[in-house]
Amino acid sequence: MxxxxxxxxxxxxxxxxxxxxxxxxxxxxxxxxxxxxxxxxxxxxxxxxxxxxxxxxxxxxxxxxxxGAKIITYSQNFERQSLLVQTALPLMKQFVKEVKENISIGILYNNLVLYLHSEKGERFPLQVNLYPISPLYCSSMGKIFLSNFSPAALTNYLTAQKFTPRTVNTIVNPQILRAEVLRAQTSKIAYDNEEYEYGLTCIGVPLYQQSKMIAAASVSGPTSRLKARGWDFITEKIINFGHQVSQRL
CATH class of the missing domain: 1.10.10.10 (Winged helix-like DNA-binding domain superfamily/Winged helix DNA-binding domain)
Structure with missing residues (x-):
């Protein structure tokens, strides 16, 4: 014994x-x-x-x-070795090669987006602060996660969340955010229009495993450069990325 x-x-x-x-x-x-x-x-x-x-x-x-924050760092190190990251990584590298912009994948953690891995594209011509976590209400991946909430859970989030404006574009009105989340629910795509950082635009899509949303992905870059490269081109690429990762999972 x-x-x-x-x-x-x-x-x-x-x-x-x-x-x-x-x-x-x-x-x-x-x-x-x-x-x-x-x-x-x-x-x-x-x-x-x-x-x-x-x-x-x-x-x-x-x-x-x-x-708390410390456990998140442990989680990040573990998740980097996870099936999700291993599956997505070669597709992320291919995405950066073709699109030349940053791509990230993240999971929902305690009503926050926890970033698991990012592949860097071309250099940002501006100072952008990238964090391992971000709020749901002002990030494209966050809105994707909110679109997967039940009606009751979404109402609870909109009622309890303190909306802090990071830029003049940050959505701080719960009803406007609800409408945007419902659009994402239908279209399976969400946007951060310089809501988290000035000059930074992101486009997010869901990632599925056996029809269950387990994560999200987003492409991010300077707004002017994304416009120059073409919204339709970048949108099509991130949607295709989401489909490919989901199929492989």
């Missing part, structure tokens, strides 16, 4: 909490975590404080916990 005394109980209890947060799918409070893990509230609270300190978990305004 295995000698339980040879294992560190603090580490085991920490992963019990992380497992419970993962299985909850939404932010979860201390009482519910204690009930789920069978650990005393004092133990749960103490371990959460340490996890929060190292940014593995974060606490929202309702004093509930969800995975």
């Amino acid at each position: 295995t000698d339980d005394a040879s294992y560190n109980k603090t580490v085991i209890n920490t992963f019990k909490i992380l497992d419970a947060i993962s299985n909850a799918h939404t932010a979860i409070g201390v009482s519910e975590l204690a009930k789920t893990t069978g650990l005393p509230k004092t133990t749960v609270f103490r371990l959460l404080r340490s996890l929060e300190y190292v940014r593995v978990v974060e606490k929202n305004d309702q004093q509930c916990y969800h995975f």
Whole structure:
């Protein structure tokens, strides 16, 4: 038999909490975590404080916990080796060769877009800040994910989300955003018209595995250059990319 005394109980209890947060799918409070893990509230609270300190978990305004920024970096390193990235990578490289603009793939994480991998096209003639995560409401991939929300989930998001204008084009009106999301739901394509960064335009499409949306992809580049290359050409290429990745998955 295995000698339980040879294992560190603090580490085991920490992963019990992380497992419970993962299985909850939404932010979860201390009482519910204690009930789920069978650990005393004092133990749960103490371990959460340490996890929060190292940014593995974060606490929202309702004093509930969800995975934090640090865990995202672990997730990124793992996902880079995943089937999705392995499948998409050669097609992404081919896309950049033909279109010469950036292409990225990402997944939905805690009502944010988590970027798994990007292939760089031609140099941006402007300073653009690219982040591993971005809000749903002002990114093309984010709108694709919103288009896959149920009506109730979309309403909840539009009600709870704080809309911060990043540019003058950022959509901060929930009803206008809802209309745009519904268009994306029908067309299976979404746009970021300089809503996240000035001078940057993105076109996003869904990625499917066995008819289930599991990720999204987007092409991005300077607005003026995308116009010069041709909207129809770039749109057709990103749509074809989405179809090819979905077929291979």
